Amino acid sequence: MSALPFWPHEASAYSAEIDHLALAFTVLIVLLSAPVFVLMIIFAVKYRRGRTADRRHPVNSRIGFEISWAVIPFAAMLVFYVWSTRLYFQQHHPPGNALEIQVVAKQWMWKFQHPGGQREINELHVPIGRPILLTLASQDVIHDLYVPALRLKQDVVPGRYTSLWFDADTVGVYRLQCSQFCGADHAVMGGYVHLLSPSDYARWLEQAGTDMSLASQGAALFRTRGCSGCHGAAATVKAPKLEGLFGHEVPLSDGSVVTADAQYIRDSILMPHAQVAAGYPDIMPTFQNVLAEDDVLKLVAYIKSLAAEPRSKP
Amino acid sequence: MTDVPINKRADPNDIRDRGLSETPEERASYLRAGHTLRSWFLTTDHKRIALLYLVSVTFFFFVGGIAAALIRIDLLTPEGDLLSNEGYNRAFTLHGVIMVWFFLIPSIPNTFGNFLIPLMIGAKDLAFPRLNLLSWYIYVIGGLCTLFVLVAGGVDTGWTFYTPLSSMFAHGQVVMAATAVFIVGFSSILTGLNFIVTIHKLRCPGMTWGRLPLFVWSHYATSLILVLATPVLSITLALIAAERLFGVGVFDPKLGGDPLLYQHLFWFYSHPAVYIMVLPGLGVVSELVTAAARKRVFGYWFVAGSSLAIAAVGFLVWGHHMFVAGQSMYASAVFSFLSLVVAVPSAVKVYNWTATLYKGQIAIDPPFLFAASFIGLFVFGGLTGLVLAMLAVDMHVHDTYFVIAHFHYIMVGGTVSAYFGALHFWWPKMFGRTYPMVWGRIMALLIYLGFNLTFFPQFILGYLGMPRRYHVYPPEWQVWNVLSSTGASILGIAYLLPFVYLLWSLRYGPPASANPWGAAGLEWTVPSPPPKENFVETPVVDYPAYNYPMEMEEGARG
Numbered sequence: 001m002s003a004l005p006f007w008p009h010e011a012s013a014y015s016a017e018i019d020h021l022a023l024a025f026t027v028l029i030v031l032l033s034a035p036v037f038v039l040m041i042i043f044a045v046k047y048r049r050g051r052t053a054d055r056r057h058p059v060n061s062r063i064g065f066e067i068s069w070a071v072i073p074f075a076a077m078l079v080f081y082v083w084s085t086r087l088y089f090q091q092h093h094p095p096g097n098a099l100e101i102q103v104v105a106k107q108w109m110w111k112f113q114h115p116g117g118q119r120e121i122n123e124l125h126v127p128i129g130r131p132i133l134l135t136l137a138s139q140d141v142i143h144d145l146y147v148p149a150l151r152l153k154q155d156v157v158p159g160r161y162t163s164l165w166f167d168a169d170t171v172g173v174y175r176l177q178c179s180q181f182c183g184a185d186h187a188v189m190g191g192y193v194h195l196l197s198p199s200d201y202a203r204w205l206e207q208a209g210t211d212m213s214l215a216s217q218g219a220a221l222f223r224t225r226g227c228s229g230c231h232g233a234a235a236t237v238k239a240p241k242l243e244g245l246f247g248h249e250v251p252l253s254d255g256s257v258v259t260a261d262a263q264y265i266r267d268s269i270l271m272p273h274a275q276v277a278a279g280y281p282d283i284m285p286t287f288q289n290v291l292a293e294d295d296v297l298k299l300v301a302y303i304k305s306l307a308a309e310p311r312s313k314p
Numbered sequence: 315m316t317d318v319p320i321n322k323r324a325d326p327n328d329i330r331d332r333g334l335s336e337t338p339e340e341r342a343s344y345l346r347a348g349h350t351l352r353s354w355f356l357t358t359d360h361k362r363i364a365l366l367y368l369v370s371v372t373f374f375f376f377v378g379g380i381a382a383a384l385i386r387i388d389l390l391t392p393e394g395d396l397l398s399n400e401g402y403n404r405a406f407t408l409h410g411v412i413m414v415w416f417f418l419i420p421s422i423p424n425t426f427g428n429f430l431i432p433l434m435i436g437a438k439d440l441a442f443p444r445l446n447l448l449s450w451y452i453y454v455i456g457g458l459c460t461l462f463v464l465v466a467g468g469v470d471t472g473w474t475f476y477t478p479l480s481s482m483f484a485h486g487q488v489v490m491a492a493t494a495v496f497i498v499g500f501s502s503i504l505t506g507l508n509f510i511v512t513i514h515k516l517r518c519p520g521m522t523w524g525r526l527p528l529f530v531w532s533h534y535a536t537s538l539i540l541v542l543a544t545p546v547l548s549i550t551l552a553l554i555a556a557e558r559l560f561g562v563g564v565f566d567p568k569l570g571g572d573p574l575l576y577q578h579l580f581w582f583y584s585h586p587a588v589y590i591m592v593l594p595g596l597g598v599v600s601e602l603v604t605a606a607a608r609k610r611v612f613g614y615w616f617v618a619g620s621s622l623a624i625a626a627v628g629f630l631v632w633g634h635h636m637f638v639a640g641q642s643m644y645a646s647a648v649f650s651f652l653s654l655v656v657a658v659p660s661a662v663k664v665y666n667w668t669a670t671l672y673k674g675q676i677a678i679d680p681p682f683l684f685a686a687s688f689i690g691l692f693v694f695g696g697l698t699g700l701v702l703a704m705l706a707v708d709m710h711v712h713d714t715y716f717v718i719a720h721f722h723y724i725m726v727g728g729t730v731s732a733y734f735g736a737l738h739f740w741w742p743k744m745f746g747r748t749y750p751m752v753w754g755r756i757m758a759l760l761i762y763l764g765f766n767l768t769f770f771p772q773f774i775l776g777y778l779g780m781p782r783r784y785h786v787y788p789p790e791w792q793v794w795n796v797l798s799s800t801g802a803s804i805l806g807i808a809y810l811l812p813f814v815y816l817l818w819s820l821r822y823g824p825p826a827s828a829n830p831w832g833a834a835g836l837e838w839t840v841p842s843p844p845p846k847e848n849f850v851e852t853p854v855v856d857y858p859a860y861n862y863p864m865e866m867e868e869g870a871r872g
Contacts, residue, residue, distance in 0.1 A: 088705035148779025159567025
């Protein structure tokens, strides 16, 4: 047993603001509940049965009381509602310049992939002083990435990408945990976030370095898994070309239009029949049981890297 | 407690007062209206069925309690030493399933609601007595399925059965556990239906809606939720079974399903279910507070209406369980707002109870002590629920011990306190005997202290970041967990105490008069224990609820 901990570490300006919000709200809670506790005790003593007291009272219901004790606490709550909802919305709008890291959760481990192709398990090294955007994918059941020092968590849901971003400002090693029950070893599915200074991060990247960036690994998969047979430049099959695709609108055969984001690319690889690009035959096989989520994320990174290339006509 | 010498022991020289002997009231009561097993197991008397429920929910309370004890013992140390990972998962799953569906939901409605609603509205029985018996049998069948799950290896999905873990990945008896809950759901639906029809059709002459005891109002609101929400749970569980057994893709994305659809369906039932668990407790406390203060409730219509408001708005807040699940942030903002709205009627009740005590004649007896601890714990549990309704704070404390502490304050601090309060208040009515007041007071205090010691440290653990369903945790959190387990052992002893003195009172307790508390309400006009047919003559009501004498200021009106 060590010293009694009362408060978790704060590793970002955001976590400090959450703590302010929580503390201020606690004050409000005490103010709202104190009258109940105090009055109950006073009344129980003063009007105890058998004790003489002036028990004449006015009326047994007063609209004024009823409305004021319903409305005033509610109005006070609304102030906090606005404050916390604003923070929550901010948390759903990652800045454009964030460093993107891909996360795959599976029973019972965390896998992180850096843009440079570096991979790590149950440990995440990221720099402070710049926004970090985590894209979360699950290989099996629902997990949840939770870093108490950042006051942030996000469920990792199979079948869809979720995301989480933060801008940490304090160097250190902090616990990360799975906080959505995910089966037998849920309680030990954790690890550490290493918040590093930018120079330490650069050093770490170098020593953990790989030959290929994430996009290049995707490009390799693109060839070895046969994607290029249809989507490549020399292909004879009528398949959509992927250069300049990412981030653009795609008309679908059912008449609707979607934006080609990471989720769309993922779904098109794993469930190609769900959303067929207009003008193309529905002939692509599914890669559901062929590619794991981390491979799909590499392919997404590769296709995203093609966004800058000129869009070729089909 | 003025008219009966309640603390006087039975007089051994008096042939009428031998403890063991029967009073004339007892001889004529429902308790002696048949002595065979058949007369109990095939009874259609709402009072006997209430006792069948009392025994069965108490049994499950202790089965669930044993699971809780295993959890708290394992959490004494940061390592998972008592239970394996799988064993621990099974322990908390069974604790949740049993406590929610086999204790909390049926506890107050099926025992005290069953016993009291006909007595309170001047009826001879519920509207459908045979249906009432059937719903007990359905409960028992569901309970046997749960016990089968227990001996057949358990289930490790958590009581929430989240997909695709439950439908495609978990190894335990998921389908059997879902079947148990599916079955017991019909017991809830039938009871709710029975209460609704009874309250509509069987009120005695003069018992208008505005004269109903608040206990009946809150059970009316509860019944609406039971009837409207439970079918959604049944369908959802059936879909899990279909996906697990036949691979019908509903929730698993690999089969084209959507895991969040499950959460929407589950919480559409399970959030209103929280109000199924707490509304009857709110009704109990309204009775306890007015009887303790011998005073009309302050703001009758506000307290009655708030039960209905809770039932209605309670259907619109389920999404606050999904703030970090990946639902749209706009949906989250709406659910967060509605979660603040649903707190208003609860606050109205609490403030009205406090105002009821003002200038009352407050007796510091066990029922009042239970009611007061209910109010304290319910207020704290409710307000910490608002912390969780704050979106940004929820991102930190969601799925941590903060949530565990919050809902145990509502369900254990609230509902279980109300359950024991009801037991201590109506025990003389149900069995015709009184128990030693001092033991009731000691139990109420022990529960309050033990409860706070158990669950307050969990708020701190939650804010520190300890996720729920973890039995392996960093060593620096051990102190708080040890405190919590210490409190749990006090709580465990406190829960065992009534077994001693209440069972003792059945045999040796002094006989209770018809109205030992001097309380208002039709149930106190019949003998204790009541005769089989409740009322010899159908009562006629021409006075308001809680018709206590009032000392009014001049010019004031009640």
